[in-house]
Amino acid sequence: xxxxxxxxxxxxKIQAVVVDEAHEVLGSSRLPTPTTGGPAxxxxxxxxxxxxxxxxxxxxxxxxxxxxxxxxxxxxxxAGTVTxxxxxxxxxxxxxxxxxxxxxxxxxxxxxxxxxxxxxxxxDLGAAxxxxxxxGVFWGTGVGGGLILDGKLxxxxxxxxxxxxxxxxxxxAQCPCGRIGCMEAYAGRKAxxxxxxxxxxxxxxxxxFKLMKERGRDRLTAGIWDRALKHGDKLAQEIxxxxxxxxxxxxxxxxxxxDVEAVVIGGGVGIKxxxxxxxxxxxxxxxxxxxxxxxxAVLMAExxxxxxxxxxxxxxxxx
Amino acid sequence: xxxxxxxxxxxxKIQAVVVDEAHEVLGSSRLPTPTTGGPAxxxxxxxxxxxxxxxxxxxxxxxxxxxxxxxxxxxxxxAGTVTxxxxxxxxxxxxxxxxxxxxxxxxxxxxxxxxxxxxxxxxDLGAAxxxxxxxGVFWGTGVGGGLILDGKLxxxxxxxxxxxxxxxxxxxAQCPCGRIGCMEAYAGRKAxxxxxxxxxxxxxxxxxFKLMKERGRDRLTAGIWDRALKHGDKLAQEIxxxxxxxxxxxxxxxxxxxDVEAVVIGGGVGIKxxxxxxxxxxxxxxxxxxxxxxxxAVLMAExxxxxxxxxxxxxxxxx
Numbered sequence: 348x349x350x351x352x353x354x355x356x357x358x359x360k361i362q363a364v365v366v367d368e369a370h371e372v373l374g375s376s377r378l379p380t381p382t383t384g385g386p387a388x389x390x391x392x393x394x395x396x397x398x399x400x401x402x403x404x405x406x407x408x409x410x411x412x413x414x415x416x417x418x419x420x421x422x423x424x425x426a427g428t429v430t431x432x433x434x435x436x437x438x439x440x441x442x443x444x445x446x447x448x449x450x451x452x453x454x455x456x457x458x459x460x461x462x463x464x465x466x467x468x469x470x471d472l473g474a475a476x477x478x479x480x481x482x483g484v485f486w487g488t489g490v491g492g493g494l495i496l497d498g499k500l501x502x503x504x505x506x507x508x509x510x511x512x513x514x515x516x517x518x519x520a521q522c523p524c525g526r527i528g529c530m531e532a533y534a535g536r537k538a539x540x541x542x543x544x545x546x547x548x549x550x551x552x553x554x555x556f557k558l559m560k561e562r563g564r565d566r567l568t569a570g571i572w573d574r575a576l577k578h579g580d581k582l583a584q585e586i587x588x589x590x591x592x593x594x595x596x597x598x599x600x601x602x603x604x605x606d607v608e609a610v611v612i613g614g615g616v617g618i619k620x621x622x623x624x625x626x627x628x629x630x631x632x633x634x635x636x637x638x639x640x641x642x643x644a645v646l647m648a649e650x651x652x653x654x655x656x657x658x659x660x661x662x663x664x665x666x
Numbered sequence: 667x668x669x670x671x672x673x674x675x676x677x678x679k680i681q682a683v684v685v686d687e688a689h690e691v692l693g694s695s696r697l698p699t700p701t702t703g704g705p706a707x708x709x710x711x712x713x714x715x716x717x718x719x720x721x722x723x724x725x726x727x728x729x730x731x732x733x734x735x736x737x738x739x740x741x742x743x744x745a746g747t748v749t750x751x752x753x754x755x756x757x758x759x760x761x762x763x764x765x766x767x768x769x770x771x772x773x774x775x776x777x778x779x780x781x782x783x784x785x786x787x788x789x790d791l792g793a794a795x796x797x798x799x800x801x802g803v804f805w806g807t808g809v810g811g812g813l814i815l816d817g818k819l820x821x822x823x824x825x826x827x828x829x830x831x832x833x834x835x836x837x838x839a840q841c842p843c844g845r846i847g848c849m850e851a852y853a854g855r856k857a858x859x860x861x862x863x864x865x866x867x868x869x870x871x872x873x874x875f876k877l878m879k880e881r882g883r884d885r886l887t888a889g890i891w892d893r894a895l896k897h898g899d900k901l902a903q904e905i906x907x908x909x910x911x912x913x914x915x916x917x918x919x920x921x922x923x924x925d926v927e928a929v930v931i932g933g934g935v936g937i938k939x940x941x942x943x944x945x946x947x948x949x950x951x952x953x954x955x956x957x958x959x960x961x962x963a964v965l966m967a968e969x970x971x972x973x974x975x976x977x978x979x980x981x982x983x984x985x
Binding site for chain 2: 492502506509510512513514515516517518519524527592596600601603605606607608634635638641
């Protein structure tokens with residue numbers, strides 16, 4: 348029987364799935380992304396992630412016919428390379444990821460952009476199944492966007508979907524990317540943490556950093572933000588509200604330009620905040636929608652955390 | 667011989683062309699849009715515009731095989747109707763424009779959105795000929811956008827291209843559309859005039875309104891803005907600079923989302939300010955482009971004022 352592997356390569360974790368020909372998940376795994384060692388060590392962890400998922404599925408490695416990978420950075424599938432993968436250790440240059448994984452599994456490897464594969468998975472199997480044209484909004488450390496227009500992934504010249512760097516406030520806050528006024532400067536988890544730290548250092552009260560310490564974390568994870576909101580933490584609520592405002596303006600701008608049928612929200616923060624995130628996004632979009640009598644459907648990503656890995660497996664399982 | 671008519675229906679003027687099978691313009695006309703009388707009187711002026719263009723071309727009406735129309739408002743080609751055409755007199759409801767024109771010319775009529783036909787014309791015959799994916803930016807009373815993706819007009823659910831209502835400054839200026847922070851709130855000719863009047867009424871000096879009076883106009887036309895800039899008028903320059911800033915942020919946002927190959931700038935103000943507009947747009951986009959090492963080509967519309975009418979003729983000449 349033919350089995351397909353999918354790997355979602357993230358800055359903090361590597362997730363893998365093994366699926367069958369019907370795209371059913373047979374097994375999965377989740378490993379921390381190595382923080383040192385460069386691309387070679389990351390590649391070893393990726394190989395391990397598939398092996399653990401095969402074990403979880405009870406599938407022998409001989410049945411694995413191909414592996415798909417969703418990766419950050421500049422992905423060149425034809426060349427089998429990934430260049431300047433953000434948030435990955437020492438991955439500034441170009442690394443022949445396809446060749447290395449292909450040798451390890453003795454199987455063809457397909458590479459694609461992480462956000463695009465997650466969008467494709469929601470389109471094929473998840474929340475966006477009823478639609479032909481969608482915008483995927485992946486709200487995590489940054490804010491990534493994926494576009495499917497009339498049933499086909501839209502990549503432009505290879506760099507489309509940078510929704511996080513749409514300008515929502517000219518002359519506004521500085522984005523982690525260095526530019527000014529990007530949506531991500533308000534809504535990205537990283538930017539939200541910077542803002543929380545700035546206001547905390549100025550003496551404002553918040554449970555955010557206390558929760559971080561208690562959980563032994565070195566950053567404000569989506570779970571910590573969620574917990575702080577449930578505590579009624581005022582500072583956390585204000586920063587999250589600001590994020591919703593920026594997401595609403597930016598996503599509405601994208602809808603005014605493209606008039607897609609549906610918006611699917613996912614990503615680490617989006618999934619953690621769940622239906623509240625979906626409802627608040629729809630609410631904050633509304634005043635900025637030009638065709639406000641027929642807003643797009645706003646939907647929660649259905650495949651959750653595994654969406655990226657499933658989408659990566661689809662890269663090869665569909666072919 | 668088969669000849670095709672094209673009509674660009676605008677808020678201040680109606681332009682028409684007659685083209686041959688090679689899309690060559692044989693004759694043209696330009697009439698003021700009636701300011702009273704409603705859709706019926708506008709339709710009579712549209713019929714007249716084609717008759718004048720036929721005369722200009724020396725083409726007998728018997729050779730006219732079809733007429734295309736680019737119209738503002740909500741255009742339904744299948745139904746042959748135009749609804750809520752902005753800036754046209756008493757055109758709030760739905761008017762059977764296709765049927766009326768069809769009866770007058772005894773020929774098939776095709777209707778489409780004014781901005782889309784102008785974008786298509788630049789793509790087929792104008793500045794964007796070398797490209798497959800473009801964004802047309804029509805800078806006039808408002809700011810309209812047209813998208814061609816992989817060679818095909820992208821209309822979404824029928825309302826795509828509202829680039830003027832992408833948010834560039836959350837919490838910023840009020841747009842003539844009533845919303846807050848739209849690109850058009852800074853860059854539309856109408857909004858620019860409102861801002862000039864506000865500052866003039868507060869006592870700031872400008873030649874804008876003096877030029878308007880001298881020319882016997884009741885609004886600040888693109889020509890008046892151009893003249894004031896050449897006079898070195900400080901207030902005019904500041905308002906135009908603000909418009910370039912908003913256009914740069916908004917168009918860069920669209921490029922970050924879609925990664926098109928080229929941006930074509932046209933429209934009444936864009937064409938009047940010419941190469942300066944093109945260069946300033948490219949300059950103001952640059953700091954907001956995520957893939958800033960390979961910006962899209964930024965080009966001046968080549969078909970000028972007649973682009974809309976030529977595009978409208980293409981609607982039928984291509985079929």
